[in-house]
Amino acid sequence: MYAARVYWFIQGMSDVPRDNDWLTEDERARYAAMAVEKRREEWRLGRWTSKRAVSTYLAGAAERLDPVTLDIRAAADGAPQVLVRGEPGPVCISISHRAGFCLCAVTASDVPVGCDLEKIESHSNEFIADYFTVEERSLLLRVLPADHPLFVSLIWSAKESALKVVRKGLRRDTRSVIVQLDPEKTGDGWMPLAIRCVESSQWFHGWWQTIGGFVLTVSAAVATDKPIDLHRFLGGTGGADSLR
Numbered sequence: 713m714y715a716a717r718v719y720w721f722i723q724g725m726s727d728v729p730r731d732n733d734w735l736t737e738d739e740r741a742r743y744a745a746m747a748v749e750k751r752r753e754e755w756r757l758g759r760w761t762s763k764r765a766v767s768t769y770l771a772g773a774a775e776r777l778d779p780v781t782l783d784i785r786a787a788a789d790g791a792p793q794v795l796v797r798g799e800p801g802p803v804c805i806s807i808s809h810r811a812g813f814c815l816c817a818v819t820a821s822d823v824p825v826g827c828d829l830e831k832i833e834s835h836s837n838e839f840i841a842d843y844f845t846v847e848e849r850s851l852l853l854r855v856l857p858a859d860h861p862l863f864v865s866l867i868w869s870a871k872e873s874a875l876k877v878v879r880k881g882l883r884r885d886t887r888s889v890i891v892q893l894d895p896e897k898t899g900d901g902w903m904p905l906a907i908r909c910v911e912s913s914q915w916f917h918g919w920w921q922t923i924g925g926f927v928l929t930v931s932a933a934v935a936t937d938k939p940i941d942l943h944r945f946l947g948g949t950g951g952a953d954s955l956r
Contacts, residue, residue, distance in 0.1 A: 714822045715934075715935045715936055715937045716819060716820065716932065716935065716936045716937070717819070717820075717936065717937055717940060718802055718817055718818070718819045718823070718825055718919075718930055718932055718933050718937075718939045718940070719769055719817070719818045719819070719929060719938045719939065719940045719941075719942050720765075720815065720816070720818075720928070720930060720939045720940070720941060720942065721730065721761060721764060721765035721815070721816045721818070721941070721942040721943065722761070722814065722815050722816075722829075722833075722955065723757065723760060723761040723764065723767070723813070723814055724757075724771050724812055724814075724815055725753065725757055725812045725813075728760045729758060729760070730745050731861045732756075733780075734760070734763065734779035734780060735756075735759065735779075735780070736782075736783045737758060738783065739783060739784075742755075743755065743756060743770055754795065754809045757809065757813075757814045758784070758792075758807045758809060758816075760779075760786050760814075761807070761814040761815075761947060762784045762792065762794070762805055762807055762814075762816045763779040763782045763784065764779075764942075765784065765805070765816040765818050765942055766782055766784075766794055766801065766803055766805065766816075766818060767779065768942045768945050768946060769800075769803060769818045769942060770796075770801075770803070777796070781796060781797050782794060782795070782796060782801070782858045783795040783798070784805075786792075787879075789879045789880075790879075791806075791879045792805050792806070792807050793805075793919045800821075801821070801942045802821045802861065803819065803820065803821055803822065804818070804819045804820065804821050804822075804823055804824060804825050805817065805818050805819075805825070806825050806826045806827040806873070806876050806877075806930075807827070808827050808828045808829040808872070808873075809829070810829040810830055810831060810926070811831055811926075813829060813926070813927055813955065814829070815827050815828070815829040817898065817930050817939070818942070819932065819936075822880075823932055823933065823934055823936070824877045824879075824933040825876075825877065825889050825930065825931070825932045825933075826872070826873040826874060826875065826876025826877040826930070826931045826932075827873050827876070827928070827929065827931070828869040828870070828872040828876070828928070828929050829869070829926060829927075829928055830865045830866075830868060830869040830871040830872075830926065830927050830929075831865070831925055831926055831927075832861050832862050832922065832925050832926065832927055833861055833865060833874065834860075834861045834863045834864075834872045835861070835864045835865070835868070835927055836858055839864075840852070841863060841935045843868070843871075843886045843887065844867060844886075844887070845887050845890050845910075847890050847892070848867050848890060848891055851863070851867075851891075851892075851893070851895060852864065852867075853862070853897075854895050856897050859895070862922065862927065863895055865927050866891075866893070866905075866920055866929070868886075869890040869905055869920070869927050869928070869929040870893075870905055870918055870920065870929045870931065871886045871907070871941075872917065872929075873929040873930060873931040874889045874907040874909075874916045874918065875888075875889060876931070877916055877931050877932060878909070887897055887910070887943070888909065888910050888911060889907050889909055889910065889916075890908045890910060891905060891907050891910065892905065892906045892907070892908065893905040893906070893908075893920070897919070900921075901921055901938070902919040902938045902939055903919065903920055903921060904917075904918070905918040905920055905929070906918060907931060914933075916931045916932065916933060917931065917932055917933075917935045917936055918922065918930060918931040918932070918937075919931075919936070919938060919939055923955040924955040925955075926955050
């Protein structure tokens with residue numbers, strides 16, 4: 713059975729150029745119009761990360777596109793969309809920010825994708841009761857206390873990535889999707905998970921891994937192979953190494 717390919721890319725604040733020459737004229741105007749400094753810098757990080765990811769995805773090891781030819785805009789539903797020289801690009805992307813880092817997932821335009829980056833941290837019982845389903849709370853009972861922060865953060869992250877696939881994000885009840893995974897199957901690299909949509913019974917295919925104190929999830933509407941790190945086409949180290 714054919715499995716689609718999904719690629720991922722991480723950058724940190726220190727990776728972003730100091731100048732704004734890589735932004736389009738419209739992007740520079742949008743940046744200047746933002747009043748909150750934290751929001752401005754997160755937005756700028758997201759644009760840099762996604763432009764590098766898309767450019768590398770489209771060109772591979774060949775000469776990459778000039779960032780100024782790429783415009784990352786929010787669609788009417790808020791999801792990011794890519795324009796290449798003013799025309800819709802042949803890609804689908806998802807972006808997630810956390811603690812000064814940005815994760816971008818890239819697929820072909822016919823493969824809806826979502827991604828999420830979360831710090832591994834403790835959450836209250838009230839948080840779990842409010843946002844997790846009965847099935848997910850039962851899964852957590854099988855987890856060792858020391859691993860509880862990881863799996864709570866993982867389930868939350870998987871929910872966010874799945875809700876991005878349907879282009880709803882946290883505007884939709886997080887209990888409308890149910891994360892399924894085996895808590896005994898952990899290790900280095902990407903591990904599989906699945907997410908079921910309660911209303912439609914649609915299944916989303918996903919992957920997760922930890923890097924340092926972070927958990928990453930990638931979900932898609934179709935089966936995908938393990939996510940491929942776009943840094944492999946660039947050589948050297950990148951933002952993912954900074955998370956360790």
